[in-house]
Amino acid sequence: MHRRGFVSLSVLAIALYLASNYLTMLSPFSGTLWSFEGKKDVRNPYGKVEVFYDEFGIPHFVAQNEKALAFAIGYVQAKDRLFQMDLHRRIMRGELSEVFGEDFYESDVFYRKMDFVKSAEITWESLKNTEIAELLIAYSEGVNHFIETEKLPMEFQLANYKPKKWEPVDTLLIAKEIAWGLTGNFWDLKRAVILDKLGDKALELYPQSMGNYTIIRVNKSFVDWAKSFESHNILGSNNWLVSGKFTETKKPMLANDPHLLLTVPPVWYEMHIQLNGFNVRGVTFPGVGMIIIGRNDFVAWGFTNVGADVIDFYYYVWNGSKYLYKDQWLEPEKKVEKIRVKTAKGFEEREVVVEKTIHGALIERDGFKVAVAWTGFTNTSEALAIYKYNYARNISEFMEGLKLFFVPAQNVVYADIYGNTMYYPAGKYPIRVVNGKEVPGNTIFNGSAGEGEWRGFRAFGFSTWEGFIPFEEIPHVINPDYIATANQEPGYWKHYLGDTMYFADPYRGMRIYEVLDELVASKKITAEDFMNLQRDTKSKVAEFFVPFILEAYPKMDDELRVYADMLRNWDYRMEKDSKEALIFAIWLEKFVNETFDEFFAVGLDKSYLPRLYVLQNLPAKSEWFDDKRTEAVETRDDIALRALKLAIEEIKKNNYKVYGDINKLAMKHPFSRVVGYFDYPSKAMDGDEFTVFNFRRIGEMGYQVGSSWRMIVTFEKDYCVIPGGNSGNFFSKNYDDQLILWAEGKYKVCDFSARGERIVFG
Template sequence: MYLRSHPLTARLIVFVLLPLLGCALWMWSNVRNSLPSEGTIQITEGVGAPVTLSRDEHGVVHVSAGNDRDAFFAIGYAQAQDRLWQLELQRRMARGRLSEVLGKDSIDADVLFRTLGLYESARSAWPALSAPARASLTAYTAGINARLAHTAQLPAEFRILGVKPEPWTEIDSLAWIKVFALDLGGNYRREIDRFVAQSALTPEQVAIFFPEYPAQAPTTVASVEQAQSLLAMADSQHELQSKLRLAAPNTGSNAWAVAGRHTADGGALLANDPHLGLQIPSLWYAISVDTPTLKVSGMSLIGLPVVVFGRNAQIAWGGTNMMADTQDLFFERADASGANYETDGVWQPFQVRSEVFNVRADFPEKLRRQYAPVTLQVRSSRHGPIISDHFKVFDQPVALRWTSLDAADTSYEAFFRMNYARDWNEFKQALSHHVAPAMNMLYADRAGNIGYLGAGRIPVRSRGEGTIPSPGWDSSYGWSGEVPPTQWPQAYNPPSGYLVSANNRVVGEDYPYFVSHDWASPARAQRIEQLLRQRIGSGRKLVAEDMQRIQADTVDLDAAAMMTRLRERLPQGEHGAQAATYLRGWNGDMRADSQAASIFHVWMQHFRSTLFADQLQGTWNNPQRTRLLRRLGDSVRLERLGRLIQDDPTGWCDNRDTSRRETCEQALASSQASALDELHKLRGGWSMRDWQWGQVQKTVYTHIPMSAMKPLDKVFERRIGNGGSSNSINVASSNFAYADGYLQDFGAGFRQVIALSPRQVTHWYMNSTGQSGNAMSPHYDDMVEPFRDVRYYRLRTSADGALPAPNTASMAAAGASR
């Protein structure tokens, strides 16, 4: 009766809602069919003997095979079952082909990856690998493609975007290592930041942003057009970092190892939690492998068949970003035609290749005109690709020199051999092949030994330190070699009985080679050491649960130090006095249930804005330069802010928009008033009991590309309230997003704690999101909450016995025969 009297409603239901509901049910049914079978299956095709592939209650894959080649095949098969869209996305990203499926908004990303030539560089790595390493990639590739050949139903992303997956190749795996290296090694962006800061600010002002920058470093004065190119590149890099979940410069991880003399059973302990841009699914994939010659478990990267961080039957290993300066920018002096560049007074031609980009039409595709292909001429000099050509700069182009673009990159060889290493010497021998990214590698074994090795190719410069762009036409600024692997930073069984790496400085002043100026704040490393010393000093032997509690720690030592300066400057007034009661006894713990953490963090963000946004506004009347300098201001460390409160010789606290002189105390008071107003708006009231940090800060696991598509973002993206800060061990780096509050887009991708003893190996882990990349899977997001709460699962394997020598010859033969 109702529908008869409301014909428009009836038509809406019959012709719109019911078809949409039917379509949704049809898609849900079909996508559900794309999920792999639960429990245990046997793989019989494409392998020499049946392989058992089982998934535990958390979706983690356990492979049991008669030989290593078949195990790598099964890993490829399993990753294609669980992460097919992620594999497709990574393959397109590394090849610079995202815009074919994601449209014009991805052109800049494609231009960057094609200009860098990641895929072509990966091709040169293939013949440099050993036969066993190549065989593992060939088997893994065959496994992915075997799954593709037998996949009738594709995950939802393929259907929504109308994309069909393409076959995987061995070079795709090697190219993804390059992307991983780019993610961890973006220090050329810091060169741009330094250069722009030097151009706009006094040396005293620059020091607040780059406190370790050496005054004697060379400075090159560039043309206005060239400076504009650097700014355009910096803006573009910032956008790509956000869209593609690339880590920001100066980001890293935690890892530490404790020797057997401090543990309950005499075996060593190792803990690791790498930090990267957060996304769903996670970049990491838990695996366990059992063959007669390979017993290994831990975290692999999607796109690789080996454990990157984990353990075998004898040793365990973890890693962090070394923060090494392995990228340099060079200004090239081109002639009027743009076809030649100068080298020590002699002209030589650029190498030139043409790149064509096919760009998908805007949505709805059938109603839009198809874009014409975009063509880009990519030039390269002796230093590397010209990364400024996309920004139409031809008078003085900018080239990138980067260790990862060197020919014959054997980084995969290092990852591969680590899986088979049985002791410290074999561990070092494996890593001697590592090129990029430069990493701090922590080692532990069942005999109770621990070690550290700074692994990766570190350039030796003929002149300067490469902290700002150098004149490419003068060969005296070039690279003269690399640090020999025998002189890489290393330590073995130190007197303290523990080793800590948290992106802090890795070498002392007496180290003969330059590594970096861009170390992270030492706060995380200091806190890890503090907690270890407390437990060791109590006389109690350490166990895995102690390592887990340390990984959960949210105390920010930089915040605690800042509070010692602020306690005499706490605000007054009605709301200020209430806030002061929370702050007065606060110890810097950024717990999720802390009101003081919210008040402090937001206060410091507004203090930074008061200091730097006002001062840097309109610098040179250039909005791009202003944006870059403001981003620098947003990242100034608490330690530097504390120094300004004590002494402000450059007048940062004085607001130039007012006629009267302002002090840092006044800036602190005004910024806290702004912070309290912001928290009042975010939480909807002045009851500060509701201002817990975990209600203000949320962790965001972004899905590419569905997070940018309303309302599909609700289906694919995940958010959860969280504590922590950028300087706490349980790290959480967030940015203000207006009504959404503070959104954490950077943090730990997984956590592992591995206890090795003469009797057994115990392996605890937690992935950040889930094992599956299929939104219809129960394992798509089943680890989000446990990860936030720092809970762990046991990764059970059979890798507790002695490890026989790897039968690499037979594995290579098996790979070659298929």
């Protein structure tokens, strides 16, 4: 999950100081120089483990000892993905500029000031007396054994550095990174800027809810700086399940495809564990030694992000260096850290002051200070939760893990071999109180008055969580016939979970339910039905918005009517060979921009715009459609007509023919600008951000998002695929061998068969 906070990895090469002999060494015609076979026998202080690499480069671990297993997983993940692991660790530790130069100094400053390392250290302290502590240590030892005894991956030679030793805290830092990437939302600050720039009239664009399409039926320069490091609100996912009552096999079926950044190598790492005959298979993040999404011999589970508001901001009255808190003047906790920065003249050390208030990390920009409280800033137990998921044998054991999953809150779908199904959005959800009354969290609280504090929460300390929604009160469903989540609102209003900007537009969820409704009413569902649904490209957005274009038909000239007639007869499928999909995609972008020109006029970019579903439901004569720059009073059809004209102009100017001309896969390696052939092949793609088959072309930020893992579990024959390959080694046959399967909506079998080349640990 990379961005300019999770730094956009494709630009790392800007800061690399590469000698020309490195490029010579990397000639693709001398691949044997970099081929990595690795040892066939590896010392393991904890016992024997056999690792079999199958035809897709998926490691199958066969072990009788958990610590020996953890050691082997650490070693093998380092073998396949060490640079990726170290890069993410450096992001979270604020150590990028030491290797990649001063272009990344601002990122390092932000991550140091947020002190994610301290939150990971607190989490490690809370786990030291649990059953996974020794496994985290053994995993780290496996990583370090690889670093100490094997030739490092080529990226380290290109960047001319050696990674430091891996520690248990580093694994927990990876977990904090994922959590921040899915919940570190600065929307509350943006909302304050919108109100300042556009006034209270803008509030109608940001309602508390988008209606019934649910799962269960500031100082602007500060915000512009901070939002570079927040979570991407474009990240999303799909999952659904159907009980055995409606399946051909009479067993429940489960599907999951999380939508994350499309990276080289992929975000996910596939593996299969067999411990004393007990099988677990799925995907994890490199740096984490357990399966995060997958199945075992008894149960299967999948995630989508809830997106709830689990971050708050506090302002204070200041008197010099002290801040007022409940009639007391307090000094922020301060620590001076040094950031080592690589410059054109060599290395230099720069000091950064890390400050904290009673509420959380203190960040400042252009004279504006705010404290950040985030549920991940304390002792959290996701690692223990995932461990329990891996080895759960029934729904009760799995729910014990759910109780320990705090951040990021996830819509968990569950099925088991006994026929049970479950939906549970597990996580910690804060309850805010001001003057004895529960309030929403989408504002900036008066920290001096103690407004909106989370009872039982201690930032960078040990929390007791009393002031959070109790686990039993979190809305959930046991044994539903079928259920689907796609980051839409959960459908729970007893407590505030977030306003519309914390949840996705409901279109994907609407389409999934539409198809599931049809399937359960007409047939017994098969794995092929689930595959077809994951491949589905029908756009509910197009279905709702094309009529706006047709409203303007009487005002069109003959040429525009040709295009409108094409859209009138379109099946609303966003497919790469479609002319209609091309027209609609460009039109929609123009329609949004022309409607909300007032935002751009006051310097607010697209990240401040409301959800598309809100735009869809604005009245045709809403004042937001009126262009204040003209004397006329525009309505929706006027803006739709203008957007169509602009879209056609762009299509003609660029000689676009079909949707695939603009909707292209372009997955870049971190060193893309220096060694271009590390990138994955480009390919025209189906889908968009609102379709179930999810792919989002490169936007202004230069990244792509899509289904980062597709999984279908039937408990008979399961299927899966990742966007690329399991190996991070460019010369491996498994570098990108799943890419075409993934791009075309195809699958490989996902089984428990240990086969292929063998490495023996002992």
